[in-house]
Amino acid sequence: MFEDFNIENLENSKEILEVKIKESKNKIEELLKIENKTYENFVMPYQEVGERLNEFITPIFHIDSVKNSNLTQNVLEECLPIISIYETELSQNDYIYTSLKDIQDKYYTSLNDIQKKVLENEIRDFELSGCHLEKDKKDKLKELNLKLSELSQKFSQNLLDATNSYEMICDDYEDVKELPKSDIELASFEEDGKTKYKFTLQMPSYLAYITYGSNREKREEIYRAYCTRAPENENVINEILKLKDEKVKLLGFDCYAQYSLSRKMAKNEEEVVSFLEELGQKGKQKAKEELEEVAQLAKEDGIDNIKSFDLSYYSEKLKKAKYDLDQEFYRPYLEQNSVLEGFFSFLNEVFKVEFVDITSKTTSWDEKVKIFNLKEDGKITGRIYLDLEARKSKRGGAWMNNWHTHYIDTKNKEHLPTAFIVCNFPPSKDNTPSLLRHDDVVTLFHEMGHALHHLLSKVEEPYVSGISGVAWDVVEFPSQFLEYFAYAKDVLKIFAKHYKTKEVLDDDSIQKLINTRNFQSSLAMIRQIEFALFDFKLHQKLYKDAEEIQDLLDSIRAKFSPIIPPSYNKFQNGFSHIFGGGYAAGYYSYKWAEVLSADAFYMFIDSSNLFNKTLALKYKESILQKGGSSNMDKLFFNFAQREPSVDSLLKIDGIIS
Template sequence: MFNEFNLENFENSKIELETLLNSSRKKIDELLVIEEKSYENFVKPYQEIGESINEFITPIFHIDSVKNSEITQKVYEDCLPLISDYETEISQNDNIYTSLKDIQDKSYTSLNDIQKKVLENEIRDFKLSGCHLDNNKKSRLKELNLRLSELSHKFSQNLLNATNSYEMIIEDFEDVKEIPQSDLELAKFEEEGKTKYKFTLQMPSYIAYITYGTNRKKREEIYKAYTTRAPENGKLIEEILKLKDEEVKILGFDNYASYSLATKMANSEEEVVYFLEELAKKGEHRALEEIEEIKEFAKKDGINDIKSYDLSYYSEKLKKAKYDLDEEYYRPFLEQNSVLNGFFNFLYEVFNIKFTQTNAKTWDDKVKVFNISEDDKIIARIYIDLEARSDKRGGAWMNNWHSYYIDKNGKEQLPTAYIVCNFPPSTQNTVSLLRHSDVVTLFHEMGHALHHLLSNVSEPFVSGISGVAWDVVEFPSQFLEYFAYDKEVLKLFSKHYKTAEVLSDEAIDRIIAAKNFQSSLSMLRQVEFALFDFMLHQKLYTNEDEIQKLLDGIREKYSVIKPPKYNKFQNGFSHIFAGGYAAGYYSYKWAEVLSADAFYMFIDSGKVLNRELAVKYKNIVLKNGGSKNMDELFFEFANRKPSVDSLLKIDGIIS
């Protein structure tokens, strides 16, 4: 039913990949000699060839992110040029492109809407890959694609190496006296008969000190280490930008931003910049009030010149004072297994899907695997890897492995996906206790996963998240996040890990009341990142100084508190330099308009756990995957266009 995660022959992956790619080339050549090509005899098997390659290569690239070692790096680097060359070669193949065009022209009236969408997307992507260009330009594009893939991987590896190379050792208990007990236990070690505490740049550890560390100098020390990681990435960024600019100029675009928008829902560069600037204008006044509130609070400690490394510390204290909200109080109620089981109960309540743990092979003992069923029929499988490790890339993400589709023999292929997070690790002596923000992250990544796993689209290239425009791919993930603040939902899993006591209504009310704490500051921060990303790709910035000037200019205009000059945020901006968000980071806010508006339908219905509405959302938005444009699906679900005011209301920025 499902392919097992099996990397026993991992070190020979290059040889196996070469064999697979050569076989795929042969199969495509066989397809191309068919005289009367049709959707069934050409497009369908062509998609399946692509799926088989994705199914083979995904675990190889995935393992380098979650179990990084010299071996995984070598195998990744061995396989990367092979897959890059193959993908470029296929995407520039005039014969495939012409065949797809011919099928579209001859069979258009007999094709269904999903088949038409597959052809539209593929023909568009062939054009964007330069299949219409001469051989010299195609050859250069091939070189550029390979080098950009290498740089992206190097950027990510540098960041992981820098994260793992730093540690801050503290011996004086006064410097850690405010650190929550569960974090302190993870940091504590004995050396030469003395108790000491180690803090690293791995996210749970870094957050613990920057949020609760009493010693201001130590807070700056770890903040500086975090914001100056991987300085060598500065030169990689220069090369990435130069090569991307060359690539899109060959393809006939003015800049990388316009190239990026060719596959997104936004219509123009001006529309994106206007959208972000409008959000900033609407949130600026409130953000200034929020920062003044922190400054006034810090003055009680004699801090009259609040700095970036003070913000988390004093924000946490202010939140506790305003809402009587102490994150540490909640963590015993948010034990990882309890959260996961309660989360599954919620998903059954609203979407009628059931999670059953299975003993499938994984890459780490802490990874859990679940089969997902609907009406007693198994429809998907998910791998969940939640805890931070030193050999694991930071952050949180969903990775799709298999897609749902009906193959050329009429057989149903079931989807699989991975969810990866970096939550506080469990040990022999300590359980993994989450922050509420961790719970929100879990909901977010599951939103992505369900978008992929609940698809029932028969064509793989538009099934699940495949074929979904990048600036709306965050819609389902952000939509699911909102449920993590609902009282009924929280009561499903917020049980004390020792006493089984359920979190009180009063305690939950404090979480809900604090939801929009500093929401305008948060929005301006996202706008700053998004504008920096988008403007960086609107023209060629040739060196680190120019890039820094652009970022400084955006900060001057939109940041209510300026970070120190040593802060080199861009060197760690893996979303755009080692991920798929280049000239697309704005997508988080763009899609949030859809997610906020969709969630308001549940609020307006008077019942957040509204199964009827949730099943409608599942059947229209999730099950259709990328087979229709998201604006069409949203309209079908809501019977109206989305409004940006819903986002501003749900964030408490306007009433």
């Protein structure tokens, strides 16, 4: 039923990949020889060829990001050129393109809406891949795609290497005395008969010191290390931007932003920029007021000019003063296993999906990985792998990755979906379980929103099932929607239980968490606007060198940001979303999709019941089960029976009343 995750033969991946690509090419050649091509005899088997190859390739990329080693790096470096060349050749194959066009023209009236969507997407993607170009331009595009995939991988590897190479040692307990006990335990080690404390740029460790570190000089030391990582990425960025500009101009676009929007829900560049600037203008005054509140607190310590490396530390103090909130108090109530058990219970109650632990019955890549089958109406419908704890060999951040997709093949066999959720939560030790921050819980809800969007799909065509075919600027909608429930009192009560006493978190403590949700919400929004505008404007024309790029970032900060980072901050060298991932000219998607997610959640608020099963099942059927089979604006309208409103987002964030 499911393919087990098995990388015993990883070192031979290149040879196996070459065989599989040859098989794929042969199968496509067979399909192209069919005289009377139809959707059934050509498009469906063509999709299956793509799915089978993707199912082999995904673990190669996945293992390099979760269990990074010289072997995984070498394997990926060997496989990347082969994959890139194959995908470019495939995407420029005139015969496939004209076959799809012919089927669309000939059978359009007899196709269902989902089949029409598959053809529409594929034909668009062939055109965006240069299928209409002359041979010399196609060859050039192939070369550019290969270089870009290699540079993207190089950017990520540079960042990971830089993250792993840094350690900050504190000899004095005074420097760590304000840290939560569990963070002190994780950082402590013995050397020459003395207890010392080690901090790294791994996110749990970095956040612990930047938020609670008593020594201002040490805070700046680790902050500086974090925001000056991988200076060599400056040259990688210049090269990526140059090649992307060259690529899209070959395809007939004015700039990369224009090219990017051709696959998104947003209609044009002006719409994106005005959307972001409108949010920025509405939030910047309140952000200034939020910063001033922190600055006043810092003045009590004699700091008259608050800096970026002070912000988390004094914000945490202010939050505690305003709401009497001690994050450390909550962590024993948010033990990882308890959170998972309660979270699954909640999902089963509202979406009628059961999670069955099968960790001991199958294989994965690390002993800490947990594996679950999903069941709906007593039938197994999907599988999920959870790799939640930080370790040195794992890339930072959190993400969901799809492996298998739900579809019905040409032999009428149902293929079930699988997905990975990867996070970097505080690791468990022999004597210390993994105790989460509430922010970690929110992250888990977010990534599970992505996973359910993929795993609950009932679409029968693989290229628009699950998250496949979903426009990039709305793909965050289901993940952000689920996040809101991580602040709901009745949801928290299901799993917030002390790991020793089993006592449930009391109402007052939960209310404090809810009250803090909008703490510095305008500062957080302005930060996202800064990232999104920088990304989008960076791709509206060619910025030729690091100085021009820095000037752009500085100009956006000057317009919106209430606090300007120190000049040594080179945030762009670590902006892996756009240089090492798929968010180039698309980072605005987080805010764009948040409008949908906030509006959908408001429907539950308006119903006066966050466990509204009728509404939850309507959401499951209208959004989650439909995957990419229809445009999200249409799916949202079917669910809500109206257009989304920006005001719902601003209300939920407490920016307007």
